[in-house]
Amino acid sequence: MAKDKKMVTAITSMDEDFAQWYTDICKKAELVEYTSVKGCMVIRPYGYAIWENIQHILDGMFKATGHENVCMPMFIPESLLQKEKDHVEGFAPEVAWVTHGGSEKLEDRLCVRPTSETLFCEHYANIVHSYRDLPKLYNQWVSVVRWEKTTRPFLRSREFLWQEGHTIHATAQEAIEETERMLNVYADFCKDALAMPVVKGKKTESDKFAGAVSTYAIEALMHDGKALQAGTSHYFGDGFAKAFEIEYTDKDNKRVFPHQTSWGVTTRLIGAVIMTHGDDNGLVLPPAVAPIQVVIIPVAQHKEGVLEKAGELRDRLAAAGYRVKLDDSENSPGWKFAEYEMKGVPLRVEIGPRDIEEDQCVIASRWNGEKTFVPLAELETAVDQKLKEAHDGMYAKALENQEKRTYACTTVDEINKALEQGDGFIKAMWCGEEACEDSVKELTGVGSRCIPFEQEQISDKCVCCGRPAKCMVYWGKAY
Amino acid sequence: MAKDKKMVTAITSMDEDFAQWYTDICKKAELVEYTSVKGCMVIRPYGYAIWENIQHILDGMFKATGHENVCMPMFIPESLLQKEKDHVEGFAPEVAWVTHGGSEKLEDRLCVRPTSETLFCEHYANIVHSYRDLPKLYNQWVSVVRWEKTTRPFLRSREFLWQEGHTIHATAQEAIEETERMLNVYADFCKDALAMPVVKGKKTESDKFAGAVSTYAIEALMHDGKALQAGTSHYFGDGFAKAFEIEYTDKDNKRVFPHQTSWGVTTRLIGAVIMTHGDDNGLVLPPAVAPIQVVIIPVAQHKEGVLEKAGELRDRLAAAGYRVKLDDSENSPGWKFAEYEMKGVPLRVEIGPRDIEEDQCVIASRWNGEKTFVPLAELETAVDQKLKEAHDGMYAKALENQEKRTYACTTVDEINKALEQGDGFIKAMWCGEEACEDSVKELTGVGSRCIPFEQEQISDKCVCCGRPAKCMVYWGKAY
Numbered sequence: 030m031a032k033d034k035k036m037v038t039a040i041t042s043m044d045e046d047f048a049q050w051y052t053d054i055c056k057k058a059e060l061v062e063y064t065s066v067k068g069c070m071v072i073r074p075y076g077y078a079i080w081e082n083i084q085h086i087l088d089g090m091f092k093a094t095g096h097e098n099v100c101m102p103m104f105i106p107e108s109l110l111q112k113e114k115d116h117v118e119g120f121a122p123e124v125a126w127v128t129h130g131g132s133e134k135l136e137d138r139l140c141v142r143p144t145s146e147t148l149f150c151e152h153y154a155n156i157v158h159s160y161r162d163l164p165k166l167y168n169q170w171v172s173v174v175r176w177e178k179t180t181r182p183f184l185r186s187r188e189f190l191w192q193e194g195h196t197i198h199a200t201a202q203e204a205i206e207e208t209e210r211m212l213n214v215y216a217d218f219c220k221d222a223l224a225m226p227v228v229k230g231k232k233t234e235s236d237k238f239a240g241a242v243s244t245y246a247i248e249a250l251m252h253d254g255k256a257l258q259a260g261t262s263h264y265f266g267d268g269f270a271k272a273f274e275i276e277y278t279d280k281d282n283k284r285v286f287p288h289q290t291s292w293g294v295t296t297r298l299i300g301a302v303i304m305t306h307g308d309d310n311g312l313v314l315p316p317a318v319a320p321i322q323v324v325i326i327p328v329a330q331h332k333e334g335v336l337e338k339a340g341e342l343r344d345r346l347a348a349a350g351y352r353v354k355l356d357d358s359e360n361s362p363g364w365k366f367a368e369y370e371m372k373g374v375p376l377r378v379e380i381g382p383r384d385i386e387e388d389q390c391v392i393a394s395r396w397n398g399e400k401t402f403v404p405l406a407e408l409e410t411a412v413d414q415k416l417k418e419a420h421d422g423m424y425a426k427a428l429e430n431q432e433k434r435t436y437a438c439t440t441v442d443e444i445n446k447a448l449e450q451g452d453g454f455i456k457a458m459w460c461g462e463e464a465c466e467d468s469v470k471e472l473t474g475v476g477s478r479c480i481p482f483e484q485e486q487i488s489d490k491c492v493c494c495g496r497p498a499k500c501m502v503y504w505g506k507a508y
Numbered sequence: 509m510a511k512d513k514k515m516v517t518a519i520t521s522m523d524e525d526f527a528q529w530y531t532d533i534c535k536k537a538e539l540v541e542y543t544s545v546k547g548c549m550v551i552r553p554y555g556y557a558i559w560e561n562i563q564h565i566l567d568g569m570f571k572a573t574g575h576e577n578v579c580m581p582m583f584i585p586e587s588l589l590q591k592e593k594d595h596v597e598g599f600a601p602e603v604a605w606v607t608h609g610g611s612e613k614l615e616d617r618l619c620v621r622p623t624s625e626t627l628f629c630e631h632y633a634n635i636v637h638s639y640r641d642l643p644k645l646y647n648q649w650v651s652v653v654r655w656e657k658t659t660r661p662f663l664r665s666r667e668f669l670w671q672e673g674h675t676i677h678a679t680a681q682e683a684i685e686e687t688e689r690m691l692n693v694y695a696d697f698c699k700d701a702l703a704m705p706v707v708k709g710k711k712t713e714s715d716k717f718a719g720a721v722s723t724y725a726i727e728a729l730m731h732d733g734k735a736l737q738a739g740t741s742h743y744f745g746d747g748f749a750k751a752f753e754i755e756y757t758d759k760d761n762k763r764v765f766p767h768q769t770s771w772g773v774t775t776r777l778i779g780a781v782i783m784t785h786g787d788d789n790g791l792v793l794p795p796a797v798a799p800i801q802v803v804i805i806p807v808a809q810h811k812e813g814v815l816e817k818a819g820e821l822r823d824r825l826a827a828a829g830y831r832v833k834l835d836d837s838e839n840s841p842g843w844k845f846a847e848y849e850m851k852g853v854p855l856r857v858e859i860g861p862r863d864i865e866e867d868q869c870v871i872a873s874r875w876n877g878e879k880t881f882v883p884l885a886e887l888e889t890a891v892d893q894k895l896k897e898a899h900d901g902m903y904a905k906a907l908e909n910q911e912k913r914t915y916a917c918t919t920v921d922e923i924n925k926a927l928e929q930g931d932g933f934i935k936a937m938w939c940g941e942e943a944c945e946d947s948v949k950e951l952t953g954v955g956s957r958c959i960p961f962e963q964e965q966i967s968d969k970c971v972c973c974g975r976p977a978k979c980m981v982y983w984g985k986a987y
Contacts, residue, residue: 069581102548
């Protein structure tokens, strides 16, 4: 029992120290391990399996919307990075520079890609000549490097895994539609796979991607009331095409510039899952991305027939298509309960001699702790139902938390008052001036997160200057 | 027709210039495109889809043998790389060095991983404490960088994609078994998925991986008679464990060093497929890894009912689980035939008005050019059979080529005489001395490829010095 207790109590409570709670889960659930490479981490098998599930689902959604995977080099020559002015200004200060290959000094140093617009543009210039070559709908699953000062597992690291979609279209209209389509794909994925509600909207001018005409984002609210940008989608217009001299011949035989987009999500989504669903017993994983959806724990496993029956249940659930694990190790059931709670496994099936006698088992749901006796004949049906309940329940709970922590405010004072209850989303009107955006941040600590697609008329005046408002903005403290 | 002809004739003949033929296929089949990053390439959608199929099959084989995927950082601090003496000597001369992060100069420069033994060792030291923690069976799918002087698409590039398996075991015996198991997995994969025969064997001392006790390899013979190392598996003993101070407590409570392995295959396998199966009309892909297994080409597609029927066939084959494409573009059938021949699609289904009348279609096999009329009712059965035939036929043809080009020799003169017929594998006895290995290379141009597991007693004397032979060696010119 001492062993069980150690595992359960070893994690800091969320209310006591949210940042430490987060780090404890990353380590105790065996998602990551630190390395001597500053700001970089090992993603361990359990953490990587979550990412593989995320990849698998998203990749299917990308392919269903007509995208193809490619692979660009990881290096960008400095001269290539410099071709688009805004882009290089945004990224050059935070890239890692390769200056030597072996013992030879490079003439044109290479940066490790922080993002790959420049490489895609060079490639487009080689392969796009006619309207028949358009659109190109590409994606790649790679890692990128940004030289961050302070880092935290999944949320901000010098190297992180992501996908970057890059597309090129004949018209602005098509490119804008693509930008919006992919933002919707991300929002649907967050809802349907991660049970995570997000706000969809447009970034303000000051918060755009370097080189973009407009940037769209999905924003989620974490347990601690801080906002997390969970995915972005950028519309580039023809700015990159002009800088990289990408032209095509249209149907009327005229030379015109095509229009581009890019969009990405990262391993940060794993951080979002931890901080949206986790609790003081550890991780709580949405069934769609859980490496193990059901863990079977035999009780009194040394007694005759117990392991055999547990094995049967495992085989039945595996045959029904669930990711299932039978833990027949020598650890105590209590130790195992705590371990799989820490790892956020959605369902635990307990089976012991008395259950076998009564032809039943116990199913415990991680997200709400509910335990149910289930006749063995109904195992698959019950597991299916409980997993659906878990997904829906987790989503509803997260949405409730988000709504509870979202405050409509009409003045700066109201914002500050609202924030006394704890961090959260602030909905407030804005005149569209950067000066007011800056003032709100200075006076309240919350920055603009996005201009949501779903607008509300909270008032007709800017929350800061009182002049006529142009739109409603979501504000928050950000990760 | 001019258009059709252009595509067909645009590729150099294999006999005329093998290297140019190879490069032509890489470009014309749209596998890769060059970039301004010297020695690095874009892997285009069609090339990357081949890699995704390779990954999918191999990943399943790795998981079936108990391996888990992880992800290590892409950077290795110089101080970490230096911990194992042989390893750093082997790799330091060919790594890319990151010296600056943003504008800040790094104290300990970082190399971009050329391979990740050092990172795995650091991680093992953190997580392996007791015999209960062993074995760890890990793999990662990443890219690595080696600063090569001369590069060629897939065969040798500064950055390439690969998987690197890394495992750590309680005993030498277990680690050696793992090394052999994974070599067998590679050989099975080459045979069953790539239709490519390989020779399994051990590398000589001079050809070992930097830091290994022994290196095993699979060697394949290309169309031009040159050998290609298609995969390697290394046994490390406890050398890395000692250098990195990885120790565990065994069952008797003693502190002991564990034993390690690593093993990898790369995008080079795509090059191997090109040079094993390709012909003067382009790529010929093994069905298991072909992005498109069946292409359906409507003939006289403007005539009533043709596209509709072609669509039906596509839907039927897709429902039966094949990767199928209907090309209903405006290109001529002849153009399409040439295009999918270039792309190596295993089967082409032709369907036109007369076929529809007679309730049949034509199936053409890429690998041998055979055309067969097939009743529409038997489409799925015929496709299944033709794909199996293609795989088996391609394997048999490649094996025949390998055998035809394999020469048993007992003297250096015999080797030189055999090579007058063209390059190939030389089977010859060896005394085990490096001096003789070097002499053979100097006198004949062929180097040792491996000491095959399947030994033959060609003579009892070393092919070079005439002293008693220790083993038979496969020799060849290598890519």
